Amino acid sequence: MNNLSLMSMLGVMIRRDLLLAMRRRADVLTSLVFFVMVVSLFPLAVGSEMDLLRKMAPGVVWVSALLASMLSLGRMFAADYRDGTLEQTLLAPQSVSILVFGKIVAHWMLSGLPLVLIAPVLGLQFDMSGESILVLIVSLLIGTPVLSLIGAFGAALTLGLRGGGVLVSLLVLPLCIPVLIFGAGAVTSVTSGVSASSNLALLGSFLLLSLLFTPWVSAQALRISME
Amino acid sequence: MFIYLLIIVSFFYYRCLYPMLEVKDLCCARGEQQLFSGLNFTVSGGEIIQVQGKNGSGKTTLLRTLCGFSIPVKGEVIWNGSAIHEIDDEFHSDIVYLGHLNAIKEELSALENLRISSAISGWSISDNDALGALSRIGLQGRETFPVRVLSQGQRRRVALARLLVSKASLWILDEPLTALDVGAVELVQSMIKLHLSNNGMVVFTTHQTLDISGVEIRCLALS
Numbered sequence: 043m044n045n046l047s048l049m050s051m052l053g054v055m056i057r058r059d060l061l062l063a064m065r066r067r068a069d070v071l072t073s074l075v076f077f078v079m080v081v082s083l084f085p086l087a088v089g090s091e092m093d094l095l096r097k098m099a100p101g102v103v104w105v106s107a108l109l110a111s112m113l114s115l116g117r118m119f120a121a122d123y124r125d126g127t128l129e130q131t132l133l134a135p136q137s138v139s140i141l142v143f144g145k146i147v148a149h150w151m152l153s154g155l156p157l158v159l160i161a162p163v164l165g166l167q168f169d170m171s172g173e174s175i176l177v178l179i180v181s182l183l184i185g186t187p188v189l190s191l192i193g194a195f196g197a198a199l200t201l202g203l204r205g206g207g208v209l210v211s212l213l214v215l216p217l218c219i220p221v222l223i224f225g226a227g228a229v230t231s232v233t234s235g236v237s238a239s240s241n242l243a244l245l246g247s248f249l250l251l252s253l254l255f256t257p258w259v260s261a262q263a264l265r266i267s268m269e
Numbered sequence: 270m271f272i273y274l275l276i277i278v279s280f281f282y283y284r285c286l287y288p289m290l291e292v293k294d295l296c297c298a299r300g301e302q303q304l305f306s307g308l309n310f311t312v313s314g315g316e317i318i319q320v321q322g323k324n325g326s327g328k329t330t331l332l333r334t335l336c337g338f339s340i341p342v343k344g345e346v347i348w349n350g351s352a353i354h355e356i357d358d359e360f361h362s363d364i365v366y367l368g369h370l371n372a373i374k375e376e377l378s379a380l381e382n383l384r385i386s387s388a389i390s391g392w393s394i395s396d397n398d399a400l401g402a403l404s405r406i407g408l409q410g411r412e413t414f415p416v417r418v419l420s421q422g423q424r425r426r427v428a429l430a431r432l433l434v435s436k437a438s439l440w441i442l443d444e445p446l447t448a449l450d451v452g453a454v455e456l457v458q459s460m461i462k463l464h465l466s467n468n469g470m471v472v473f474t475t476h477q478t479l480d481i482s483g484v485e486i487r488c489l490a491l492s
Binding site for chain 2: 046066131
């Protein structure tokens with residue numbers, strides 16, 4: 043038997059959640075399919091006017107990413123809460139925040155990263171230029187982890203409540219508005235010929251800020267929910 | 270001067286050798302309803318306490334308060350001289366809690382469950398250690414099946430295997446015998462006996478009778 047360091051505890055938690063997701067693949071696919079479908083609905087509804095679609099694209103992709111990530115939030119802690127493994131996690135002798143951070147990282151890899159990878163294909167659907175697609179990917183790559191981090195806080199707070207699924211969206215969506223503004227703003231600024239760096243920098247600062255606070259706050263919220 | 274030093278050193282030595290759980294003037298409530306109040310007891314190395322009471326008398330709440338999940342209305346739980354909320358990390362490495370829920374993942378095998386849960390409790394155990402514990406608990410040949418296909422009693426055994434690989438000195442067991450057959454109940458009794466002889470402590474609830482030869486079970490009745 044060996045005492046585990048904090049980093050290996052983080053690794054254990056990430057591997058555990060990825061392994062669980064591998065055994066239950068349908069859950070991962072639902073939010074991805076949802077994302078693709080919502081984005082594809084807009085050209086069908088608005089019509090095939092290229093200029094309009096190009097203008098709409100960043101906003102549509104970002105709003106859909108936001109909604110898709112809301113869809114998977116309910117799963118972040120709920121299963122662990124139901125079968126009692128969350129109790130054991132909170133009894134861990136080392137920092138619970140690290141374990142919660144591990145869960146958030148795994149959640150992002152399962153719900154955020156697939157969106158980033160599929161986004162270029164959806165960008166082509168909206169006739170976006172190569173440069174704007176690149177900025178879209180970068181903005182999603184920085185922005186989706188923030189959605190998972192803030193979402194973890196909401197999911198932890200509403201754990202075990204009836205109708206928690208709707209409540210978590212109401213709680214988290216307003217907090218995600220800055221991410222939406224700067225994420226979509228980065229892409230829009232590139233299409234209108236301005237540099238995206240300021241928007242991306244602001245997005246990055248949101249990521250750092252939420253990295254710093256949300257794992258700890260979520261761990262405290264989980265403690266409150268367990269009482 | 271030297272004698273004072275000796276007394277202090279021997280005091281700490283004693284405390285390390287004989288860990289102790291103290292409950293002082295504990296009062297717990299669920300919602301508005303007060304469950305019990307003025308509860309005092311201590312558990313030291315080698316002792317076992319059975320919490321007794323009717324359904325709804327607060328047995329589970331008491332055990333969850335001992336773990337630090339529920340905050341008591343009044344009073345405190347003290348581990349080796351410090352209140353448990355002040356020494357979270359140290360305290361958590363000294364206890365193992367088995368609740369109503371088995372805390373196992375249905376998608377994973379018994380082996381994976383045991384290895385992951387002990388890693389989350391801060392200990393990495395080898396495959397051999399885990400397999401040894403699982404065969405002792407009577408799951409030989411079923412270690413790699415997904416827990417989904419196991420029966421309720423076998424799932425409880427997977428949860429009980431955590432006790433075998435843990436180094437914690439305080440076991441907090443909430444209805445450990447649910448769904449277990451006669452053989453498994455005897456196994457749990459022998460596990461408890463071994464743990465007590467290693468200077469461990471057990472606080473548990475059960476509606477069945479636990480009969481361990483040579484061990485005196487203290488009863489704590491919640492009214």
